[in-house]
Amino acid sequence: MIYKGVLTKMQTEFLEPIQYYLVFENDFIHMNQLLNKEIGLKLVGHQCLSCGLDRPIFRQGFCRSCFFEQPVAGDWIMRPELSKAHLGQEDRDLEYEKRVQLQPHIVYLANSSNVKVGVTRKSQVPTRWIDQGAHEAIEIVEVPNRYLAGITEVALKDHVSDKTNWRNMLKNDVKDEDLIAWRDKLKSYIPDEVLSYYIEHNSETNIEFPVEHYPIKPKSLNLSKVDSYTGLLKGIKGQYLIFEDDTVFNVRANEGLVVELSV
Structure with missing residues (x-):
């Protein structure tokens, strides 16, 4: 199954453990249910969280002009x-x-x-x-x-x-x-x-997080450099997805990226 949408920080529910939800415009994904499953992430574009245009993301999910103009930044x-x-x-x-x-x-x-x-x-x-x-x-x-x-x-x-x-x-x-x-x-x-x-x-x-395997040497995934990645999801902590090969992906730091998530 493939989901497509603009990354924003995962929504959370304060339970034991924390429940995580990735919310797209037309879908939401209960990320805890993807633990121990192979998921793919592919970069397909950008969408500024303010103006909505396909522009390179500068900081905090905003294009450069919105970052320096919008009150939220x-x-x-x-x-x-x-x-x-x-x-x-x-x-x-x-x-x-x-x-x-x-x-x-x-x-x-x-x-x-x-x-x-x-x-x-x-x-x-x-x-x-x-x-x-x-x-x-x-x-x-x-x-x-x-x-x-x-x-x-x-x-x-x-x-x-x-x-x-x-x-x-x-x-x-x-x-x-x-x-x-x-x-x-x-x-x-x-x-x-x-x-x-x-x-x-x-x-x-x-606070208890849904993590089955902590990385020994975390290495950060940068979709802007590699375009796509596939790995076995072993945990979620903070706003990070943690994979079996010690790759970690900071969802919040990648707000504004348009991605395809495959399960």
């Missing part, structure tokens, strides 16, 4: 401390920026390859942690806008990482950490204007 997405909607100041589209920035945000600790600090909208918990391949996570603060979350992350990343080592995450080269102890240790570094939003009493969230 503003610098404050990756650097929340640059958010200005709470001041009424526009970056690219103030109404859009108000909708996204002026809502509850969470600063959290997640353990995927190491303990890291991150920011997400409250509505994206636990999806954000799943997408990062974290096997445990905990909220630190809940604030009313993205700016306050951003300045908290900036303050904390002097004392804890803000990056994930994707290879270690995929190899499952991780250890359990006491995230409650980490949270309490970092409390003294939270900016004064955010301290009242500190979450005092909560517990870790644990």
